[in-house]
Amino acid sequence: MAEQKSTIAFYGGAGDVTGANFLFTDGPSGLRILVDCGLFQGRKAFDEKNAEPFAYDPKTIDYLFVTHAHLDHIGRIPKLVRDGFRGKIYSTGPTKEIAEISLLDTLNLFKKENEEDEPFFDSSDIRQALSQWDLIDYGETMNLKEGLRVCLHDAGHIIGSTMYEFARGDKRLVFTGDLGNSPSPLLRDTELLTNANYMVMESVYGDRNHEDRSERHDLLEDAIEDTVQAGGTLMIPVFSVERTQEMLFEIENMMEQSRIPLVPVFLDSPMGIEVTAVYKKYSRYLNADVREQIEQEGNSIFRFPQLHMTMTTDESKAILRANPKKIVMAGSGMSTGGRIIHHEKNYLSDPRSTLLLVGYQQVGSLGRQLQDGAKVVRILHEDVPVRAQVRVIHGYSAHKDSDHLLEFVDSTKSTLIKVFVTMGETKSSLFLAQRLRDYLGVKAEVPVEKEVAEIDL
């Protein structure tokens, strides 16, 4: 009998930053393996595309491997289960735990924002998914079937983020997931690969380079000092995963070294608090410097006298009554909702206060309006004049920029047969593919959504 060819089908994350969903069909074993099952995220929080049936029958899928716990990589897992997937799900421990927190939060947000529409999954689907979900770890190799094996590498993007390497004999196919902007304050550097034959890689910043990272620390320190000196409040809108913990870690160290005034720091985000507990639990996933610090100080990471974690609404409201000299971190990271907007409503009109943007602000979001210099913004049905300072630090991006993506591929260019450039806007993916061809002489393609590519594995 003629053996089936192995294929990769690009069902999401092709010509799109979000919605990552790749189907690897292994010819020799017949296994059907998904990598990621993410949410499509457009200008609205919930794109209708998420509710559409999958392009394949979920009942026919054997495995789902999850690269990391960002919603654009995990957000449709409960729907996959609801539509009949009963195979095993695999990821690292932190990925599974943050996924649970994040999926429950997503379901609540959907219900709040769409009173008429039925959610495309429910809490029972999340529970079912978790019951099918087992843990694996970096460096582990698992034999699947007919000589096909899978092995994990640290992607350095957020805690637990993984590159999956599927191999048979000496042939290797790698799915990178998102690749971290190493060195990171908390994480280990992205593991370098030297023997990949095929690669499905991300390209969020495929056409751009980041500003100098070396200044990020000083800019943060200045923002805190200047605001406290002026007698104002420093507001930092943050996403719950990674940026929150990076900020906590930086501020904790600055306070311990007496580099900034010892003002109260509020983490005013229930999800941020839950995710921070996962970081603490899985501190062995953090880089050597952080682990050494944890050992010396007796696991005091993300805990210092000035830090207040405010879980309840009452505690959150009390922050507004506290002395204005304080630092408040809250979600959402682009001020599209969450508790940060209450603080913004209160303090944006105060010339002593500062809004510090440390993450990407999407066009149309309140955060973007503020970044672009709006003089008046509308928050909770009220016009708020912006008299506070607005400062931006770009250096904390969690993604590799164009030069570093190129450098990452360079380390394995001699073995590469083909690179599939995905998980970016089309222009960004095309630009990176061109650079890979021109600078490294590597075969690089930008697949379109639903394209199926044959590979020799």
Ligand SMILES: [Zn+2]
């Ligand atoms: Zn990500």
